[in-house]
Every structure is written in C-alpha cells, then in structure tokens.
Amino acid sequence: MTDYRREGRRLARLVRFSIELLAAHKQRTALSISGLFVGVATVMVMVAVGRGAERRVVGRVRAMGSDLVIVTAPPAARVAGRQRQVSTATALRPADADAIAHESPLAKAAAPAVQRTLVAKFGDRNANVSVSGTTTDGLDIRRIAARAGRIFDETEDREQRRVALLGPTVARLLFAEMDPVGREIRIGAVPFEVIAVLVARGIDAGGTDLDNEIVVPLQTAMRRLLNIPFVHTILVQASAGGSERLDGLETDVREILQRRHPTRAGEGDVQPFVVQNQAVLLRTELGAARTLNRVIVAVALLALLIGGVGVVAVMLLSVRERVREIGLRRAVGARRRDIQLQFLTEATLLAAVGGAAGVVGGMLVSAGASVIGRWDLVFSWWAALAGLAASSILGLSVGAIPAARAVRLDPNVALRSG
C-alpha cells in the first residue's frame, strides 16, 4: 500500500468526521454559513441587476442599429404661416432621405419611415398594433428579417402593394397556432396579405414589445393607410462604423436638411428636426450603465468580504471553544497538520456550502424578481461559478487563520484549560 493512498484514506476519514461535527453543531454552522450565503446571493443578484441594465441599453441600441443617425420631426407648428390643425404633420419628406443618401458620402443608406398605432383584424380577432411603413433599405437598417415567408421588395413598395410583415406577437394574437403566411388581414379598413412572420426582437427599455408590430411598404402606408405626404423619421446608416464617422454624418445630415428646409424669418433659427447620433447615445447610456455596474459589483464584493469575516469570526470563536477538543485530538494521536487540515477542511466546507446556498438563493431571487416584479435580471453562470470559487477560496484562506491558531496550541495547555 502506498503512503499516498494511506494518507488519502486518513484524509477521507477526517473529512467525514468534520462533516459529522459540523452537522452536529447546527447553530454554529448556520451562523458561519449565513454570512457567505448573504454575500454570494447579493453578488449574484447585483450582477444580474447590472447585466440586466446593460442588456436593456444594448438591446435598445441594437434594435435600432449602432451605426445610425436618426432624424425625427416633431409636429410642425406652422405651415405656410398658419397654425397647423393636425398636430401629427411634419415637414419631413421621403425625398429628404434620398437627398441624404445621395449627397453625403458618409451615408450608406437612408430610409424614411412612418408609424401609427392601428387596429389589425383577422376573423373575429383584433389587436392594437404599431404599424410602420418603410422602404427595403429601412428593413435592412432595422435588421428586420422573416422567420417564415419573405419580406417585401422595391417593386411592391413602388406599386403600393398591400403586403404585411407580422411581428411574432401580432401573429400570435391574431392567428394563435395558425400559420398566418398567405392569409388576409385588415389594418384599419384596408385588406393586406400577410407575406411573412418576423424574427422576434424582444422588449425595449420602455417596456414596448417590439414584436407587436406590423411592417408594410412605405408607399402603401403613406398612400393607402395613413393618407399623408410626410414621414415621421428618417434612419440614416453610416457607410462605416466608428463614432467619428457618425459625428461627421450627423453634421452632413444637419446641413442637408438645413438647405432643404430653410428656416423662415420669424421662426428663429430653430430647425424643426431632431437629429440623434446613435454612437453618442450608446456611449452615454452604456457609460452610465457600466458605472452603475461597477458600483453595484463593488458593493456586492464588500458584502462577500463581510461574509468571509463572519466565517473567520465564528471559526476563531470555535477554536477558543474547542481548545479542549484540540487537546484531546492531539492526545489521541492527531499530528499538528491533522489539526490544521481539520480546520481548513471545516472552513472550506462551510464556505463552499455557504457559497452554493448563496448561488441558489441568488438564482431564486433573480428568477422571482423577474417573474413577480418583471425586473430585467440576467442570471449569469459566470457569476455563479465566480461566486462559488471566490467563497471557497475565501474559506480556504480565512480558514488558515483559525487553523494556525489551533496548531500553535500546546496539547497539554489545551487539555488543562477550562
């Protein structure tokens, strides 16, 4: 029999006995575990909160594309010197988009879009749906893709065909289990043929379901559905990424719009358009989310550390309480390193169990919060593993403190005390 195997079995016996002792001292064990449990659970939840916030920001920007300049037009206050009656009209025209696409070398594509909430019907089912009209470039820029069926082409846009792309939520609301492709729905009073169900996009930061949307060709939407000559937004895609290029594109867009829509005397020089640069938006929002994340994680790590201090405190207390036990063990043949091993084992076991409980607790809280509170908590296996590893390492290293104390005890002094 090799020495290693003998030592291994001896270690196994010691560990088993340690577990028995820990199980017997329920209160002491629970106390030392609770600190790490709370610490690890806090880390888990906090990381989940932080990742959720970051995902919301990234998701919002991704849904639009991160290489975009977005032109929105607030309702025009005056047209031809008169107060507008219809407040939704804007001065933005599809031709503005064409001009931007042609004139700015930094623009890869520009897509005008209109949007309104309308009632969509199929049979006796109906739903309030966000209906947007855009060009094929707009589909590209927004990364709209069909899960089933096909998206519309330029000809269908030009010819104002009544074809509709359904978001998954709309498809479910109107058709339940049925396949919508090829069927006829009504948007408002106008009949449309469903030619596609779109790939799911999720929920944006404001809680809007991006899948509760119907996309139709721009011309169809403007002429047949809304009967308007203007558009609400223009999405401009940069020819290449990089925030400097995006800044340059923003300047181009402003200049082109300024030229095409000169401000009249008496209106001041306030342009009736809002030009937003996605890069700036993403930078500030992600920056804010990440700062928050760092603070959150720092607080959580602090909680974990406090949990570790709790383990040391309870273990040290137990060394003092267990001086006689240590003396006894030494008297019946425990070597110094057996005693050391015992305390390290106990600390590591406590920490590992506390950490594992914390991971489970963190998972439950995260899951519960997203189900009940509808909070966006992103559980991360990475954080779970890290929490478990950190608490075990913490246990091992803080276990060294009471272990060192226990080892220094003279057996005869230990036996006499008390």
Added chain:
Amino acid sequence: MIELDALTKSYRGAGGGGPAAVHVLKSVSCRIARGDFVAIMGASGSGKSTLLNILGFLERPDGGSYRLEGADLSLADDDVLSSVRNRKIGFVFQLFPLIDHVSALRNVMLPLLYNEDDVPDGSARALRMLESVGLAERAQHRPSELSGGEQQRVAIARALINDPALILADEPTGNLDAKSGGEILDVLQGLRTAGRTIVLVTHDRAVAERADRILLLEDGRLAAARTVVA
C-alpha cells in the same frame, strides 16, 4: 516498559523570563515494568500531571532521559510522537473527556481517525470496547446524555481502541462520586489483569491504594515508594 533517569522539567515565570523559573521536576527516576499498575501520588502542584504529560509525550522534559520500551524519543518530531500517542498510549483525563455533540461510539472511534493503518470495521471494534466497559447499549448516546461515570468509561473505551500497551490516567475519578469512581477503578484493575501497564495520577490515598505500587512525588522527586500488598 518505562525507564526514567534524572528527569527534570521547569516552567518559566509568567512574564517569560522575569521571575525565577519554577522547577517542577528536579530529578525523577523510576522503572515501571510491563503489566505494572502504578499510582503516583502528590499534593496538588507537585508536578504529577506534568510527569504524566511527559510520560504521554504531551510535553518534553528539559533534562534526563525517558525510555519507553527501550526507545529514547527525546529527538523525535511531532509526527513520530503523535503516532506513538496514537498506538502505544491510551489517555484518560479528569475533565471533559469527550467531544460533545457526537455519539459515544464516535468518541471511541476518534483515535482510529489518526491511526496510520486502516482499521477495517472500526465501529464494530468500538462497540466491543464499549461492551468491555459495560456501555454497549449506550453507544448512540451523546456525552450530555451520559452520567459522569459513564463518560469516563467511554473515555477508557476510547483509550483502549488502538490496543495500547500503556494507559495513563490523570485523576480519572476526580469528578465522580464514590460509586462511579469505584467502577472506574474496577475497570482499570481489570485492564491490568489483562496485561496492560497502567500509570494513575491521584491525590487520593484510597484511589492510589487500588494500585500495585504507589510512588510519591515530593519536592520534584519520586520517593518513598511503598509496595501495596494486593
């Protein structure tokens, strides 16, 4: 079995060098043969427990020599001494003899944890030890559920589990009533009959007289050994 020659042991003052050292053992010499049952008597503070701790390798003497079964272990390291304690010596202490919260059986098995050899079926062996001290039916009880005398008998069972040649008992009856104390002494005498060497430390004459021999520890020396007629 045990040969002591001019053994000395002193403790420094509490301040660590300030006050004069206390010479507990000045020159202790004696021979204890295999199978002897020896009682060491002395007033409290006379160094009885120190002597017993040295015999059990819990403390090292400052000078002189101690041979156990002919071997001088004064230069042996902690691992070797731990192993000797584990296999050759069984301790029975006056106070707090057991680990709380675990069963009597588990307490008896404690030395097996540190035995280098794997002991197959340790719990059966532990149960036999408990049987030999008349506590087989109390095996699953915890120390807090046992009387003082029963606890001490469990401690004796534990001392026996690795089949040691030498039993060292430090005031094993000190905390017990006369009846329980008597039972413990009966058990020890039974062990002696079975051929084990027993060294018992006590300040109680009546207890000491159960031994074959009494050694008196006075002024740091073992003296006035008187043979008891059994």
